[in-house]
Amino acid sequence: MPEVIFGLDSTKRFREQEKIGHNRWHPAVPPVATVKPGATFRVHCREWFDGEIHNNDSADDVRDAPLSIVHALSGPFAVQGAEPGDLLLVDILDVGPIPQEDSGPLAGQGWGYTGIFAKQNGGGFLTDQFPDAYKAIWDFQGQVATSRHLPGVSFTGLVHPGLMGTAPSADLLRKWNARETKLRDTDPNRVPPLSLPPLPQDAVLGTLSGSAFDDAAAEAARTAPPRENGGNQDIKNLTKGSRIFYPVYVPGANLSVGDLHFSQGDGEITFCGAIEMGGFIDLHVDVIKGGMQTYGVGENAIFLPGNNNPQYSQWLAFSGISVTLDGEQHYLDAQLSFQRACLHAIDYLTTFGYTPEQAYLILGAAPIEGRFSGVVDIPNSCATVYIPTEIFDIDVRPSASGPTKVKATGKGVPKSSF
Template sequence: MPDVLFPLDSSKKFEDQEKVGHNRWHPEIPPVATVKPGESFRVDCREWFDGAIVNDDSADDILNAPLLTVHKLSGPFRIEGAKPGDLLIVDILDVGPIPQEDSGPLAGQGWGYTGIFARNNGGGFLTEQFPDAYKAIWDFTGQVATSRHVPNVSFAGLIHPGLMGTAPSAELLAKWNKREGDLIATDPNRVPPLALPPEPREAVLGSLAASDYDRVAGEAARTAPPRENGGNQDIKNLSKGSRVFYPVFVDGANLSLGDLHFSQGDGEITFCGAIEMGGFIDLHVDVIPGGMETYGVHENAIFVPGTVDPRFSEWIAFSGTSVTLDGEQRYLDSHLSYQRACLHAIDYLTKFGYAPEQAYLLLGAAPIEGRLSGVVDIPNSCSTVYIPTAIFDFDVRPSASGPFQVDPGMGAPHASNR
């Protein structure tokens, strides 16, 4: 096993650990360790809410989820010799739930969760149709996930970090804050907001000196969106065996990561749409000097996907076009067309006895494939969502005999935000 450079004690909160990570992006957050190019190491990761979401049959914890505290990231890790303009190579050697802990109070100890967030506390991809908070607990048996809240399905997890990236330079951070602030200003009272500005409350900045805390906390960027440094990309295929190439913006690169997922559908459509968990990840790092210019990788990460994807041979697929539910035509709006494809899939699954919220949670957690299927035929973009049929323990395809009726069980716990 590689050396554990960022250990986490499951009995302690994130901020009470021997080494403290962070939950904001800023170039001045001090590294927790230095790694040489060519070295491998292990990192423990806490799920993004640090234990605020529990294994029960209530969604009140999702309704009141402390969004100001996320994401709880492990790092930063300084890579010796890395300079701005380089490319940082990150190989994911292994990733999994909390080792040797198959039961316990923390997500990753034999279980994980998926949440639909309330419109007034985060929202989600389909927040107009699903404005209230719901939750599903998933139990892990080896690589397979099942849920008492979404019965009659099981699937192998494609475990991956939802968030990994390098630190921004001061100039890049200022660019982020300017452009996102300009967007917020176009509709400052929108719910959910158009973007998340710097927020000093609940900021965790590692071992930063107390004298610098207020200034840095007021400048540091939230970790919610993906950006030029990678960040919260939520790409399910960044799994074991992946190789990622990150732009380097500061001396040492300052790599951070977290937000581990046991499984996820493309898009993480419920916002907390993956099966969230804590766990470990083993990494190997190297550097390509001057690689940003050599390969034209200035404002994006590129990656080679891993090779451990669950293998499915049969799918049922749903399409959507860029027309609103009210019949308004939009021009090549792929975001809207993917929403419509997902809504069509949800409507279909309700014919088998699932509540709409159960179907929505399933699309967030299961390894569905989302695709841009047509982006050139004006005025309608076409998006598709593919659901592997093997995850159901019944035949989910249409037939003359009509849809099989599942017993929805207790259903997904619900907490109204009204």
């Protein structure tokens, strides 16, 4: 096993650990460890809500989830010799649930969860159609996930970090805040908001204290969206065997990682759409000097996907176009097309006995594939959603005999509303 350079005690909260990570992006957050190019090491990661979501049959914890505390990130880790303009090469050697703990109160100890976030608390991709909070608990057996709340479904997890990235420079941080403020000001009262402003409340910035903490917390960026440094990209194929090349903006690169997922569908459409968990990740790092200019990677990471994906051979695909539910035509709106494809898939799965919320949760957590299929034929873009049929216990393909109903478990999906 590689050396653990960031360990976590499962009995303590994120702020109480021996080494303190962070939950905001800022160049002043000091590294918790420094490694040499070519190093291999292990990092423990807390589940993104630091234990606020519980293994039970209530969705009140999802309804009340405190967004001000996310994400609980491990790091930053400085790499000797890395300088702005370099590319940081990161290999994911292994990743999984909390090691050697197959049961316990924390997500990752034998279980994980998927949540539909309420519109008043972040919402999701289909928040107008699903405005209330729901939750599904998944049990892990080896690499397979099943849920008492979603009968007739099981699949191999495609374990990956939802969030990994390098620290922004002061200039890049200012750009983020300026452009996101400008967007937010176009509709400041929107629910959910168009962007999240810096929030000193509940900020964790490593070992920063006093005026240094106050100054950084006032401008540190929230970790919710992906940005030029990587961040919360939620790419399900960024898994074991992947090699990622991150732009370096500060000396040492200052790499951070967290938000581990046991599985996820493309888009993580319920917002908490993956199977969230804590766990470990083994990384190897190296530096390509001057790589940003050499390879034209001025912003945003590039990567080689891992080669350990679960293999599915049978798929059922749904398409959507850029027309709203009430018939309004939009011009080449690929996001709207993907929303419509997801809604068509949800409508279809309800004919087999699933509730719309159960179908929505399945699309968020199972290894579905989302694709932009046509984005040039005015006025309609076309997006598609591919569902592997092998994840269901019943045959979900259309047939002359009609749909077979899934056997209900009696649990249903826990709901909580405002």
